[in-house]
Amino acid sequence: MKLSKYVKLVKGGGYCMVAHVEDSGIWLGTRSAIFRATELPDMVGEEQVRTVLDMPEKAWEKVHFDERWEGTVKSIFGMNLSDYADGEQDTEKLKVMAAPDGLWCDCRRSMDDGELIFYREAMLSPLAEQIKESDYIRYTVRKMESGQRYLVVHDGFEVLAAIMPVRIVTEKYLADLSEFQALCTEQFYRERARGEFAAQETEEPDAEQIGMEDAPENEN
Numbered sequence: 001m002k003l004s005k006y007v008k009l010v011k012g013g014g015y016c017m018v019a020h021v022e023d024s025g026i027w028l029g030t031r032s033a034i035f036r037a038t039e040l041p042d043m044v045g046e047e048q049v050r051t052v053l054d055m056p057e058k059a060w061e062k063v064h065f066d067e068r069w070e071g072t073v074k075s076i077f078g079m080n081l082s083d084y085a086d087g088e089q090d091t092e093k094l095k096v097m098a099a100p101d102g103l104w105c106d107c108r109r110s111m112d113d114g115e116l117i118f119y120r121e122a123m124l125s126p127l128a129e130q131i132k133e134s135d136y137i138r139y140t141v142r143k144m145e146s147g148q149r150y151l152v153v154h155d156g157f158e159v160l161a162a163i164m165p166v167r168i169v170t171e172k173y174l175a176d177l178s179e180f181q182a183l184c185t186e187q188f189y190r191e192r193a194r195g196e197f198a199a200q201e202t203e204e205p206d207a208e209q210i211g212m213e214d215a216p217e218n219e220n
Contacts, residue, residue, distance in 0.1 A: 001028075001035050001160070005126040007053050009033075010063055017066040018049055024073040027081070029066075033123045033163040034076065078144045081152070081159050088140040088152070091117065098168050100176075105166050108151065110141050117141055117151050118168040127153065127160055 009030050010016045017029035025038030043052045045067070050060045074080045091108035098105045098118055105118040124131070131137050136156040141149050153161045 001037055001039075001126045002129060003037075003040075003053065003126070005128065006030075006035065006037075007055060009123065009125065010053070010055070011059055014062055015064050015066070016049065016053070017068070018043070019068050019070050019076055020044075021070045021073050021076060023071075024081075027076060029077075030123065032120065033161055034079070034081070035126055035161045036081075036159060078146070078148075079150055079162050080142060081162055083154075083157050083159055085140075085142050085152075088142045089113070091139045091141055091151070093139075098173075100168060100173055103166070105168060107168075108139055108141075115141070115149070116169070117149060118166045119151055119163050120166060123163055124153065124161060130155060130160070 006028055013030050015031050017034070019027040019029065019034070021027060024036075026040050026042070028035050028037045028040075040052060043049050046060075046065050049065065049067075050057070055063075070076050073082050089110045089112045091110055094107045094109055094116075096107065098107060104120070104122070106121045108117045108119070109115070110117065131153070134155050136154075138154050140152045140154065142152055142162075143149055149165060151163050151165065152159055153163070
């Protein structure tokens with residue numbers, strides 16, 4: 001875990017959570033995600049945590065600090081963060097993102113029941129390098145006793161983090177999406193009629209940025 005990236009999330013969200021887990025070690029959290037940080041030295045209290053995170057006092061004054069002691073990694077804020085959990089489902093990432101009101105969210109689909117999980121991948125920035133470099137990253141969906149789902153990030157057999165989903169699908173969102181789809185359909189046929197983006201019979205081109213050199217020159 002990249003500690004400096006976690007600190008950036010803490011500063012941006014104004015919240016820092018430290019969980020001391022008896023059978024695991026230290027976990028660090030934000031309001032929407034929690035990260036394994038068992039490689040860090042033991043730290044208790046605001047002053048030690050602030051020192052380890054290397055945060056200036058003025059910046060720390062704007063942060064709400066939450067410190068907890070948990071008995072087992074199988075129940076941290078109601079989440080099972082052990083290496084394996086009964087009933088967890090593998091997921092696949094969808095190609096399309098959602099961005100209601102400018103809030104960019106990735107989406108993963110549960111392989112068993114097909115349920116969609118929207119989440120802010122930016123909130124996993126402390127793990128970005130590890131996720132990019134490892135060949136064994138996978139995402140699973142688990143359930144709390146309340147039925148609330150959460151997304152778990154694994155590297156091989158080790159759990160790295162968990163992130164809570166974002167509620168995206170509402171009646172308003174579906175209406176906006178339907179309207180947007182209709183507008184895109186109109187635009188597709190409009191462009192095809194102009195011949196600017198003629199579709200191939202067997203394969204359509206991917207989306208691409210139109211460059212200035214593609215713009216027609218003015219005829220004098």
